[in-house]
Amino acid sequence: MRFKQLIVIPVLTVLTACSPQGIVNGISKVYSADVVRDLPYGQLERQKYDLYLPSGNESDSPTPVIVFFYGGSWNSGEKSGYEFVARRLTAQGYIVAVPNYRLYPEVTYPDFLVDCAAAVNVIHDELQSAKYRALNPEQKLILMGHSAGAYNAAMLAMDDRWLSAEGLDRMDSLRGWVGLAGPYDLYPIVLEDVKPVFFYPNYPPNSNPIEFVESSDLPALILAPENDELISTERHSYSFSKALDKLNKPHTLVTVKGTGHTSLIGAFSPVLFFKGSTIEPINTFIKEIERN
Numbered sequence: 001m002r003f004k005q006l007i008v009i010p011v012l013t014v015l016t017a018c019s020p021q022g023i024v025n026g027i028s029k030v031y032s033a034d035v036v037r038d039l040p041y042g043q044l045e046r047q048k049y050d051l052y053l054p055s056g057n058e059s060d061s062p063t064p065v066i067v068f069f070y071g072g073s074w075n076s077g078e079k080s081g082y083e084f085v086a087r088r089l090t091a092q093g094y095i096v097a098v099p100n101y102r103l104y105p106e107v108t109y110p111d112f113l114v115d116c117a118a119a120v121n122v123i124h125d126e127l128q129s130a131k132y133r134a135l136n137p138e139q140k141l142i143l144m145g146h147s148a149g150a151y152n153a154a155m156l157a158m159d160d161r162w163l164s165a166e167g168l169d170r171m172d173s174l175r176g177w178v179g180l181a182g183p184y185d186l187y188p189i190v191l192e193d194v195k196p197v198f199f200y201p202n203y204p205p206n207s208n209p210i211e212f213v214e215s216s217d218l219p220a221l222i223l224a225p226e227n228d229e230l231i232s233t234e235r236h237s238y239s240f241s242k243a244l245d246k247l248n249k250p251h252t253l254v255t256v257k258g259t260g261h262t263s264l265i266g267a268f269s270p271v272l273f274f275k276g277s278t279i280e281p282i283n284t285f286i287k288e289i290e291r292n
Helices: 011-015 020-030 079-091 111-126 130-135 148-158 160-164 209-215 234-246 279-291
Strands: 034-040 048-053 065-069 095-099 141-146 174-180 220-225 251-256
Touching: 020 079, 034 111, 048 079, 048 111, 065 079, 065 111, 065 148, 079 095, 079 279, 095 111, 111 141, 111 148, 111 160, 141 148, 141 279, 148 160, 148 174, 148 209, 174 279, 209 234, 220 234, 220 279, 234 251, 251 279
Parallel strands: 065 095, 065 141, 141 174, 174 220, 220 251
Antiparallel strands: 034 048, 048 095
């Protein structure tokens, strides 16, 4: 991205942004996309998603579809806050859906996984309708998530319960998954605001991603920050990768230089051009799994 492209952003977009996230979302308008907001996947207020489509694109070959789950310790987050992620991915030629899901204290585990699975089902069906035919959406979806959202993606990709409840077979409906700074070995929980989400100290059975490595047959890309200030990269990303290695499960581990827990996802924005790239390993991963 050349710096001169940034000057086309309306100044008011940046000046009126009230948070760093607002600023990066404003600057993300340099990446064009056709956006459809607040599509429902259920009856409740938070059961909605935004859809980002490559502008004016027609495709003879299938267009990869990414469902992105944001993080926030399962107690915060809003789909509109991750427009900068969706636009950057859409600029690569992908279709991107960003669902909201219910959060603590309204719900606890496993309700947010139920929501994520319902969103995947509806998004899958929606993109097969005639109005998206020119984009030729890939029928198998790619799940992606950051932090708590990476947990959600991992559980849907490795544990049959969630998608099967929606009538989907995870191996038939998913192409692979991408996790950014995810908590893959969740217990014991050390973050105070996460403890009540998983009923600390009485953790629910079969709720820890690392327990499901034997069924991890979908290709995975594990993106780890160089210095995670919130959770241990060694305990989560690296140990999870070692467990997958031990069973010869398909995955790639990439440590993104110069990033922390938050800047790993922030690197989708041109504002953090000086950080290591998250988009390059994602592009490489998607090209590889689309070939296979």
